[in-house]
Amino acid sequence: MIAGIELGGTKTVVATGTAGGLVHEEWRFPTTTPAQTLAQALGWLAERGVPEAIGVAAFGPVGIVKGRPAYGKVLATPKPGWADFSIVDPLLEAFPGVRVTLDTDVNAAVLAEAKLGAGQGVEDLAYITIGTGIGAGILSGGHLIHGALHPEFGHFKVPRMPGDGFAGVCSFHGDCLEGLASGPSIAARWGTAAADLAVDHPAWDTEAWYLAHGALALLGIVSPARVIIGGGVSQAEGFHAKTERILNEIAGGYFLPLGETPYVVPPLLGQQAGIVGALLLTGV
Amino acid sequence: MIAGIELGGTKTVVATGTAGGLVHEEWRFPTTTPAQTLAQALGWLAERGVPEAIGVAAFGPVGIVKGRPAYGKVLATPKPGWADFSIVDPLLEAFPGVRVTLDTDVNAAVLAEAKLGAGQGVEDLAYITIGTGIGAGILSGGHLIHGALHPEFGHFKVPRMPGDGFAGVCSFHGDCLEGLASGPSIAARWGTAAADLAVDHPAWDTEAWYLAHGALALLGIVSPARVIIGGGVSQAEGFHAKTERILNEIAGGYFLPLGETPYVVPPLLGQQAGIVGALLLTGV
Numbered sequence: 305m306i307a308g309i310e311l312g313g314t315k316t317v318v319a320t321g322t323a324g325g326l327v328h329e330e331w332r333f334p335t336t337t338p339a340q341t342l343a344q345a346l347g348w349l350a351e352r353g354v355p356e357a358i359g360v361a362a363f364g365p366v367g368i369v370k371g372r373p374a375y376g377k378v379l380a381t382p383k384p385g386w387a388d389f390s391i392v393d394p395l396l397e398a399f400p401g402v403r404v405t406l407d408t409d410v411n412a413a414v415l416a417e418a419k420l421g422a423g424q425g426v427e428d429l430a431y432i433t434i435g436t437g438i439g440a441g442i443l444s445g446g447h448l449i450h451g452a453l454h455p456e457f458g459h460f461k462v463p464r465m466p467g468d469g470f471a472g473v474c475s476f477h478g479d480c481l482e483g484l485a486s487g488p489s490i491a492a493r494w495g496t497a498a499a500d501l502a503v504d505h506p507a508w509d510t511e512a513w514y515l516a517h518g519a520l521a522l523l524g525i526v527s528p529a530r531v532i533i534g535g536g537v538s539q540a541e542g543f544h545a546k547t548e549r550i551l552n553e554i555a556g557g558y559f560l561p562l563g564e565t566p567y568v569v570p571p572l573l574g575q576q577a578g579i580v581g582a583l584l585l586t587g588v
Numbered sequence: 589m590i591a592g593i594e595l596g597g598t599k600t601v602v603a604t605g606t607a608g609g610l611v612h613e614e615w616r617f618p619t620t621t622p623a624q625t626l627a628q629a630l631g632w633l634a635e636r637g638v639p640e641a642i643g644v645a646a647f648g649p650v651g652i653v654k655g656r657p658a659y660g661k662v663l664a665t666p667k668p669g670w671a672d673f674s675i676v677d678p679l680l681e682a683f684p685g686v687r688v689t690l691d692t693d694v695n696a697a698v699l700a701e702a703k704l705g706a707g708q709g710v711e712d713l714a715y716i717t718i719g720t721g722i723g724a725g726i727l728s729g730g731h732l733i734h735g736a737l738h739p740e741f742g743h744f745k746v747p748r749m750p751g752d753g754f755a756g757v758c759s760f761h762g763d764c765l766e767g768l769a770s771g772p773s774i775a776a777r778w779g780t781a782a783a784d785l786a787v788d789h790p791a792w793d794t795e796a797w798y799l800a801h802g803a804l805a806l807l808g809i810v811s812p813a814r815v816i817i818g819g820g821v822s823q824a825e826g827f828h829a830k831t832e833r834i835l836n837e838i839a840g841g842y843f844l845p846l847g848e849t850p851y852v853v854p855p856l857l858g859q860q861a862g863i864v865g866a867l868l869l870t871g872v
Contacts (some may be wrong), residue, residue, distance in 0.1 A: 365844070369729075379844065428735045442809070444733050445653075451712045451728060451811025452845035459842055460808035461801055463747045476840040481808075517745055524744035524765075525726070525809045527735025556760040558743055560649070560663065561736040 307355035308582030309345050310409065311335065311362040311391065313383065313436070317579045318345040320352055323587035325420050325580045338378070338389040346398040357403040358395055359585030361412030361578050364439070366391070368407050369450050376406060379453075405585040410441030410457075411448045412581025413534070413571070418443050419584055421572035422532050428561075430528040431571070432457065432518065433535035434511075438482040444526055448588065458482030462517040465510055485514040487537045498537045508540050516550035519568065523559045530564065534571035544568045591639035592866030593629050594693065595619065595646040595675065597667065597720070601863040602629040604636055607871035609704050609864045622662070622673040630682040641687040642679055643869030645696030645862050648723070650675070652691050653734050660690060663737075689869040694725030694741075695732045696865025697818070697855070702727050703868055705856035706816050712845075714812040715855070716741065716802065717819035718795075722766040728810055732872065742766030746801040749794055769798040771821045787825045796827060800834035803852065807843045814848065818855035828852045 308327075310317040312335060319330035331348050335341050349355060365381065367374030376392030395404050407415075414423070414431035423429040427446040433439050438458030442449040449455060459480045470493045474483030483489060490498045494507050501507050519531050533544060548568040555562055571577055592611075594601040596619060603614035615632050619625050633639060649665065651658030660676030679688050691699075698707070698715035707713040711730040717723050722742030726733040733739060743764045754777045756767030767773060774782045778791050785791050803815050817828060832852040839846055855861055 440809070444728065444735060445731070447729070447731060449728050449733075449810055452813035452848075453811050453843070455809050455811055456843065457808050460805040461747050461838060463745050476842045477838070521744040521805045522809060524741050525724070525739050525806060526733055527737045527739055529736035554745060554761070558760045559737070559740065564736075 305353045305355045306583060306586050307349050307358045308579050308586070309358060309360045310412070310578035310582050311341070311360065312409065312578070313363045316341050316345060318348050319579050319583065320349070320355075321583045323357070323583065325416060325584045327576070327579060327583065330579060337385050338391075339394075342391070342394040346394060350398065354399055355402055357405070357586035358399070359412070359582040360391060360395070360404065360406045361409045361582040361585065362391055362406060364408050364454060365456070366406070366408065366454070368454055369452075403586070405588055407448060407585055408439070408441060408454050409578050410439045411454070412441070412585055413573075413577040414441035414443050414532070414581075415448065415584045415588070416573050416577040416581035417532050417571050420580060421577065422569050423530055426530050428527060428529045429532065430519075430522050430526065430530075431532045431534065432515070434485065434515070434533065434537035435487050435535040438486050438518075440522070442522075442526055442528070449526070457518070458486065460521065462514055462521070465513045468510065481514060481518050485511055490537065498540075501540070503541045508543055508546065511537070512543060512546040512550055515547045516554060519547065519551050520554055523555065523561065527561055529561050531568050532571050533568060534574075534577070538570065544570055589637040589639045590867060590870050591633050591642045592863050592870070593642060593644045594696070594862035594866050595625070595644065596693065596862070597647050600625050600629060602632050603863050603867065604633070604639075605867045607641070607867065609700060609868045611860070611863060611867065614863060621669050622675075623678075626675070626678040630678065634682065638683055639686055641689070641870035642683070643696070643866040644675060644679070644688065644690045645693045645866040645869065646675055646690060648692050648738060649740070650690070650692065650738070652738055653736075687870070689872055691732060691869055692723070692725060692738050693862050694723045695738070696725070696869055697857075697861040698725035698727050698816070698865075699732065699868045699872070700857050700861040700865035701816050701855050704864060705861065706853050707814055710814050712811060712813045713816065714803075714806050714810065714814075715816045715818065716799070718769065718799070718817065718821040719771050719819040722770050722802075724806070726806075726810055726812070733810070741802070742770065744805065746798055746805070749797045752794065765798060765802050769795055774821065782821045782824075785824070792824050792827055792830065795821070796830040796834055799831045800838060803831065803835050804838055807839065807845065811845055813845050815852050816855050817852060818858075818861070822854065828854055
């Protein structure tokens with residue numbers, strides 16, 4: 305039995321399935337306290353058998369590099385009770401000897417899209433999600449990028465769109481990419497939630513401008529062959545094409561990977577990417 | 589016999605040595621036409637024996653991913669005669685069956701610094717070079733990052749330093765990182781070559797500000813445990829500490845890898861990094 309757990313900020317998904325990403329059975333429930341959330345997932349699994357491997361896709365920041373002191377733990381997070389909580393220990397207690405593979409939710413999503421979604425056959429792939437925050441998972445030469453901690457794609461600084469004086473909403477940085485282009489940023493800037501903005505609202509030009517600059521930094525640092533943009537805020541009609549158009553303008557004909565079009569695409573797996581990726585993590 | 593070739597824009601280095609990076613004998617000569625440059629390097633090697641493996645560290649853009657149509661070729665470059673030239677074919681003609689490993693000069697340098705220099709024991713390491721251009725080599729989990737082409741670190745956009753109205757010198761992008769902070773940019777901005785600027789000249793505050801923003805993007809995308817900055821323009825006293833100070837300010841306490849200090853450091857291998865890295869490439 306292969307199991308997957310997607311631990312999200314507001315909802316948790318637990319599933320049985322295959323290391324190839326096929327979901328046999330799944331259950332979605334609200335994320336509460338860490339101990340209760342893990343106990344619910346493990347109780348559901350125990351009713352179905354003893355997994356040989358569990359893939360876990362977790363919200364960050366989280367220690368995902370084996371052998372480091374922080375491995376398995378949720379790190380500094382504003383979510384009450386979660387900081388320093390070990391996600392891995394309860395799994396090993398419930399199922400001694402189980403093989404656990406832990407990664408970020410966005411790395412699970414990029415893996416799922418690479419194997420079964422909008423990035424099939426692409427070994428150098430980036431998956432950006434725009435929602436409450438902005439994050440990215442990156443596959444480089446078929447390997448998931450971790451680094452010393454893991455990417456924190458929302459928190460570097462991009463140039464200001466000419467004429468944009470909005471201060472940004474990130475509590476750490478104000479006007480980092482997340483501060484200027486996350487869902488809460490759109491709501492604060494325009495006074496309307498992203499979901500309620502018309503497709504021809506200028507908000508989408510601003511949003512595409514900032515995401516294009518984020519994608520340009522990806523090209524400069526990891527050279528993806530394709531960039532997937534998902535998450536609730538990315539679903540306005542034409543948003544991906546608009547972002548790609550601006551990206552091509554600012555790239556100035558310099559970046560060869562942009563020759564493969566479409567370059568900026570929506571995900572194919574939608575809400576399923578996280579749990580499918582969690583199952584796939586067991587095979588990494 | 590193990591050989592290394594560092595193919596630079598102005599000088600080429602050829603060496604015999606070990607896959608562990610020890611140089612036995614080396615020869616430096618000016619880079620001329622592609623055919624002549626390769627012939628000189630191969631002639632020098634042939635006098636010393638038949639190498640079983642050759643590591644090549646080349647200026648970019650260059651096709652470094654095996655199996656792709658562009659593999660082994662120099663791509664779009666302003667250097668006359670070099671575009672579309674295959675670096676690998678002449679090596680295989682001269683020494684049939686020789687094992688060739690080709691990578692960028694900056695990836696060779698980050699490998700050398702990780703094994704024998706300022707990044708010993710660090711598996712997530714970035715090496716930025718500032719000279720005529722700006723580039724970076726990146727080691728992630730001990731693997732060199734390639735992507736669909738390879739990183740082009742100088743060519744993404746960073747925010748403007750407040751009050752800075754300089755247009756930038758990049759012929760493709762104007763004010764990308766390279767356009768705002770390369771050696772030619774410093775010379776154009778201040779009317780004085782970087783090498784002739786006093787260590788307390790405000791140019792170094794500007795330079796550190798831009799490099800700190802480049803390093804912040806690295807933290808957001810590949811999360812290095814340490815950043816080495818080398819190249820001719822990085823050698824002003826105090827430059828690395830100043831860059832780290834600004835990086836900490838703009839990071840806002842958010843990025844855990846910055847806790848390991850010093851975080852921004854000079855290279856240890858200097859001019860030798862390229863050829864040592866070329867030898868090390870034979871063991872990758």
